[in-house]
Amino acid sequence: MTGGAILTAAQMRAAEQAAFDAGIDPYDLMEQAGAAAAEIIWRAGHKRDVLVLCGPGNNGGDGFVIARRLRERGLSVRVAALGESRTSSAQRARKAWDGPVEDVMTAAPATQLVDALFGTGLSRGLDEPVAERLCALVAHATASYAIDLPSGVETDSGALLSATPRFGACIALGAWKPAHLLHPAAGHCGRLMLGPLDMAPDNDVQRLGAPLLTAPAADAHKYSRGLVAVVGGGMPGASLLASEAAARSGAGSVRRLAADMPTSGPHAIINRQVDRADAIAEQLTDKRIAALLVGPGLGLDEVARARLRAALDSGHRLVLDADALTLLGEEGGRTMGREAILTPHEGEFRRLFGDLPGSKIDRACAAARSSGAVVVYKGADSVIAAPDGRVAVAGGATPWLSTAGTGDVLAGLAAGRLAVTGDPFRAACEAVWLHGDAARRCRPAFVADDLLAALPAAIAARL
Structure with a gap:
């Protein structure tokens, strides 16, 4: 389910230093980075003309390597620099580029x-004239x-330090960075691609990848596959x-405990009409319940508080969403x-x-x-932390998910x-990925x- 390590700036510097300590020459790593990026650009754009903008540091050195590698493939390549190269590796890369170097501003x-x-x-952000010039180009x-x-x-953090254009693609070097996935920066990266380097980045923070799911066992039944109880409320x-x-x-089975009885919906869901908190508590004594969901449509009144307390005291594995979280916050939180x-x-x-x-x-x-508890910090970028x-x-979640009820679907999935x-x-990881994949399978302006109808196909694709 991993999609690769995500490293902060400090962690990336440490990973590079570890590679240098292991005997890799810093300039050789720059050559690798530039070659990897050039290969991606070549495959995407083939022989269309290219302008490479190079800064004064090692990122600019990567740019000079990219320019040289693309020219070797027969492309029409121009380079524009923002001042002189300042690091030894960047200076070597600039020297290896034997073509003209223009001014970024002109x-x-x-x-x-x-x-x-x-x-x-x-x-810090780019100087305003430089930022404007980059956006224009x-x-x-x-x-x-x-x-x-x-x-x-x-x-x-993924913050924008200055005006930043929206790119068609972003080529990460060596490892993903938080800004590739965190907004607002993620919205300016376009398609994400990874250029591998001779280093072994590792971290507990990972990009969420597609899960590998398994079908039920041949001898499975509705309780062995998991009984979910959902405590309903005023909505x-x-x-x-x-x-x-x-x-x-x-x-395998879903039991909804609420004061109302629905007039439509899947008949496979067991609806039990219970309106008192003590009645809900009694229903929750069933030891076959494998997961208990509280929050969607729960409400914020005293009846809702009593239902939440019954759920918290039940001893079952819990998913808490929406109103349940608001009520917990009003009470000062609770160690789950x-x-x-x-x-x-x-x-x-x-x-x-x-x-x-x-x-x-x-x-x-x-x-x-x-x-x-495991926290799913939702949004256009969702962070799942244990x-x-x-x-x-x-x-990469579709913005069409910003509509009523999609959070309830995610909570049910979790x-x-x-x-x-x-x-x-x-x-939580499986639920977030399946939720996003189901959304991608829906047409724009979905509700x-x-x-719900797209979930079986999303699951089938991961079996």
Whole structure:
């Protein structure tokens, strides 16, 4: 389920230093980086003319290598630099390029534009004239590539330090960086591609990859596959969406506990009409329940609080979403333990955990440690953090997911996968990936109900 390590700027510097200590020459690593990026650009753009923008540091050195390698393939290549090269490796790369070097501020546009001005570790934005010039050159190009990161992006947080154009593609060097997946920077990277280097980056923070699922065993039955209980509330539509998502997640059975009785929906979902908290508590004594979901449509009144308390006291593996998180936040939070998944969006996260410092990854990790639960910090970029330090970051979610009810579907999926796997972190990762894949299978302007019909195909693709 891993999609590769994600390294901060400091971690990337440490990985490079480890490679140097192991005997790799810094300039040889630059040659590898430039060759890997040039190969990708060649395959994408073939013989269209190219303008390579080179900065003063090692990212600019990569650019000179790219330019030389592309010219060797027969492309019409021009180079424009932002001042003199300052590092020894970048100076060697510039010397190896025996063509003219133009000024970035006056260079004419080209069909393909390569941004190798600044990469990992940028601490301040580009000067305004330089940022404007970069945006103009990208706008004139038919195809654009950012080398390692778009210039003007902060590596660890994904913040935009200055005006940043939207690139068609971003070629990460050696490892993914947080800014490749965290917004707003992720929205400026375009298609993500990885240029491998002779180094072995490793980290507990990983890009979320496609899960490998398994079909039920030949002797499986509805309880061995996992019974999910969903506690409903004052807004029945939300718990109905979540229940159907759980039913389509691979779990064997779904039991919805609510005061209302639906007039439509899958007949396979067991609806039990219970309105008192003590009655819900009694229903939750069933030891066959493998995962319990509370929150979608729960409400914020005293009845909702009583239902939440019954769920928290049940001892079952929990998925807490929506109103359950708001109620927990009002009560000052609670240590959940390792058998729980919390699925807050930005507002719910702040209500529950406060205004934590650092990047979205840092905040998710801190929340997981303090709560003892797996935290799915939702958004256009979703960060899944476990209390033991494991993190998966999912990017590339379609903006059409920003519609009512899609969070209820995700919560139901998480509960279903938790019932199937018994592993909160694995379940959360699988749920986020399947949720995104189901959305990609839907047409634009879909509603949350449409995701439900797409879930079986998303699951089938990973068996």
